[in-house]
Amino acid sequence: DAKTTQPTSMDCAEGRAANLPCNHSTISGNEYVYWYRQIHSQGPQYIIHGLKNNETNEMASLIITEDRKSSTLILPHATLRDTAVYYCIVEGNQGGKLIFGQGTELSVKP
Amino acid sequence: DADVTQTPRNRITKTGKRIMLECSQTKGHDRMYWYRQDPGLGLRLIYYSFDVKDINKGEISDGYSVSRQAQAKFSLSLESAIPNQTALYFCATSSAGPYNEQFFGPGTRLTVL
Numbered sequence: 441d442a443k444t445t446q447p448t449s450m451d452c453a454e455g456r457a458a459n460l461p462c463n464h465s466t467i468s469g470n471e472y473v474y475w476y477r478q479i480h481s482q483g484p485q486y487i488i489h490g491l492k493n494n495e496t497n498e499m500a501s502l503i504i505t506e507d508r509k510s511s512t513l514i515l516p517h518a519t520l521r522d523t524a525v526y527y528c529i530v531e532g533n534q535g536g537k538l539i540f541g542q543g544t545e546l547s548v549k550p
Numbered sequence: 551d552a553d554v555t556q557t558p559r560n561r562i563t564k565t566g567k568r569i570m571l572e573c574s575q576t577k578g579h580d581r582m583y584w585y586r587q588d589p590g591l592g593l594r595l596i597y598y599s600f601d602v603k604d605i606n607k608g609e610i611s612d613g614y615s616v617s618r619q620a621q622a623k624f625s626l627s628l629e630s631a632i633p634n635q636t637a638l639y640f641c642a643t644s645s646a647g648p649y650n651e652q653f654f655g656p657g658t659r660l661t662v663l
Contacts, residue, residue: 483640483654531650538650540592
């Protein structure tokens, strides 16, 4: 069973922030939230992960609610190259099984 | 050079044929994975290996087998290919640390006629 729920698709204007939501209401205390993206049938690419605190790296920011039941991936200045399917994945810290749902198809438009 | 390579990149085969997909990595990671992706769907885990002597079934292992020949090599075999195994296959690697950052290969597009 899928542990996460994401919108099927979203649009974003180039240069604007893209905010991708994810619900994970059954997340356990030791499970991380991971975000990956897949650009047009290429291999998925890791973006960011977090446990409780908000995280930021060179690609994106991850905002996790205090109850950890949802999170938002933020691409601060979306470009056309950010058009991809974005997967939100919840996984325990034992490694191994990433369960990919159907993700959110983000289209960045000029 | 790519850290995770897959061969072949494209393959067309016939029903009943045995086929092997190969994955090599230069990242020095202990953990390796095989996924398949069907059109419009997310990836599904076939097999994974946490070290050379470790093999584990994923959610869709029926009809597949794997071999971990070395730390850097992990092969996926279809003993008798069938048309519904037509898919995009990805290999991935990760380190043995607490975080599951996986690095994916470019994929193999397999068509079974």
